[in-house]
Structure formats: structure tokens, C-alpha cells
Amino acid sequence: MKIVTRISELPHDVGTSVGLVPTMGGFHDGHLQLMKTARAERDLVVVSLFVNPTQFGPSEDFERYPRDRDKDAALAKKVGVDILFAPEVGEIYPRPGTTVHVPVVSTHWEGASRPGHFAGVATVVCKLFNIVRPEVAYFGLKDLQQCLVISRMVEDLNIPVRVSLQPTVREADGLALSSRNVYLTEEERQLGPLIFQQLTACKQLLHSSILTHDQIDEALKQSKVKLEDAGFRVDYFELIELATAHSTRSTSMPTALIAAAQLGKTRLIDNILL
Numbered sequence: 001m002k003i004v005t006r007i008s009e010l011p012h013d014v015g016t017s018v019g020l021v022p023t024m025g026g027f028h029d030g031h032l033q034l035m036k037t038a039r040a041e042r043d044l045v046v047v048s049l050f051v052n053p054t055q056f057g058p059s060e061d062f063e064r065y066p067r068d069r070d071k072d073a074a075l076a077k078k079v080g081v082d083i084l085f086a087p088e089v090g091e092i093y094p095r096p097g098t099t100v101h102v103p104v105v106s107t108h109w110e111g112a113s114r115p116g117h118f119a120g121v122a123t124v125v126c127k128l129f130n131i132v133r134p135e136v137a138y139f140g141l142k143d144l145q146q147c148l149v150i151s152r153m154v155e156d157l158n159i160p161v162r163v164s165l166q167p168t169v170r171e172a173d174g175l176a177l178s179s180r181n182v183y184l185t186e187e188e189r190q191l192g193p194l195i196f197q198q199l200t201a202c203k204q205l206l207h208s209s210i211l212t213h214d215q216i217d218e219a220l221k222q223s224k225v226k227l228e229d230a231g232f233r234v235d236y237f238e239l240i241e242l243a244t245a246h247s248t249r250s251t252s253m254p255t256a257l258i259a260a261a262q263l264g265k266t267r268l269i270d271n272i273l274l
């Protein structure tokens, strides 16, 4: 595996089918699964490792975000990655530049709680697509709204990249894998799976019979209360339609239950497709 820090060192016009896995490092099995899928499907696998400053708010965890390039490189090598692209900030952002704003799907939830976050994500992903020029880019559905933002950007800007969305990888007890899970204390780690348990219980309820809008409201509220009672500070627990990432009370189109909650100093997000 080659580690590359400069855009000019990346191969161009390689004539192979390139798969890109964009990451910010702190590799866990979720990242490794994306890399393995890319390895199985594409001729050349490029993983980008870049903690993107523009997607972090001023009071967020940019400084303390897990960074261990050697450990990440060893893990990527093990699963057969060809190129680890690990640029410095100045290589990606040589000057303040153009920002990509994706409408509709980025306005609520993470977009509302983390102003500027999705503009940072869309901008860096658009740049990575132009730099690496993959045929396919792989993302985990754990960050569902991010997946909707990137898919919408690709569609709106006619970017010639296929976005491949892969299932969330979970711990045995249901906790969605995330680089931020390392922030959890032992006690918080025990509580973590409750988010997925509530999402699952709510999904079962929505599937068990046709509920009125008020009954759906009540089911969402009950899940929120259970999480709050256990010690989470719930930001949202909602039913959204995938086309817009806005709230819905109808399950006749593709929808998902989404949740975000603060546990101590850690913000956890998760979702379940209906």
C-alpha cells in the first residue's frame, strides 16, 4: 500500500475502475467493511484520510478527534487498500474557496444542530471526487443524512460518481460503530445501545399496525422520554422521508427513524430504515 500526501502523487488516468472510501481516520470495523467491499468490487482502492476542519463547528471536537495515521495505515493495508491519501489541510484548502451548499436534505437535524457541517462535508467530498475521480464511492449508512446530502449533491451537480451506501456495522449489543465511541466512559458505553433498542422498538410499533399521526407522535415521544430517563440528552428522535430528510407521519414512502443524543461529552447518532 502506498501512502500519498500530495494530490500530484495520485495516479491519474489509470484506466482501472477506482473505488474511493472517504474517511476521517480512527478506523473501526465499519470503515474496514467499506474498504473490503471496495476491494471486492474495484480494481484500485483509494482511501482518503483527512480530518476535514470545515465540517466541525467552533465548539466541536476537531482538535481531539482521534488521529493515529500509522495505526490506520496498518489496518488499511491489511484489508488490501492500494493507496491511502492522507493530505495536510493546506493541500486540500490552499486558500478560502468555493463552498458547496446542498439544499433541502441538509437543513434539519444534523444540519440544524451543527450549522455549516454539511456545507463542509459536501465541499470536501466534492473535492475528493474531483481529485481521486473514482467510479464508485463508498459511505456507511450510519451517517444517513450525510448519505442523503452526498447523493443529492451528485445528482444536482451531475457528478459522474456512483454513490454506494453500505449497511451500518454494529457492536454485538447494537451500538453503531463510530470513531467517537472511544470518547465514551465505561458506564456510557453500557448505555449506548439503548438508542438502537429504541429505534428498533419504534420501528416494530410502526410496522405492527397502521398508526394515526397522533399515535406516531406519541411513539416518538415515548422513545425520547425513555432515552432521557436513562441519562441521554436527546437532540431529536424523528421519522423522516428519505427524499427530503424532513419529518413525515406517513410510512407509505421510503422513510427512516433517526436519532441523535448527547451522552456525557459524546454526541451519538443512529438510524433505522423502514
Ligand code: PAF
Pocket: 022, 023, 024, 025, 050, 052, 055, 121, 124, 125, 143, 146
Ligand atoms: O463520514 C466521514 O468520515 C466524513 O464526514 C467524510 C465523508 C469523510 C467527509 O469528511
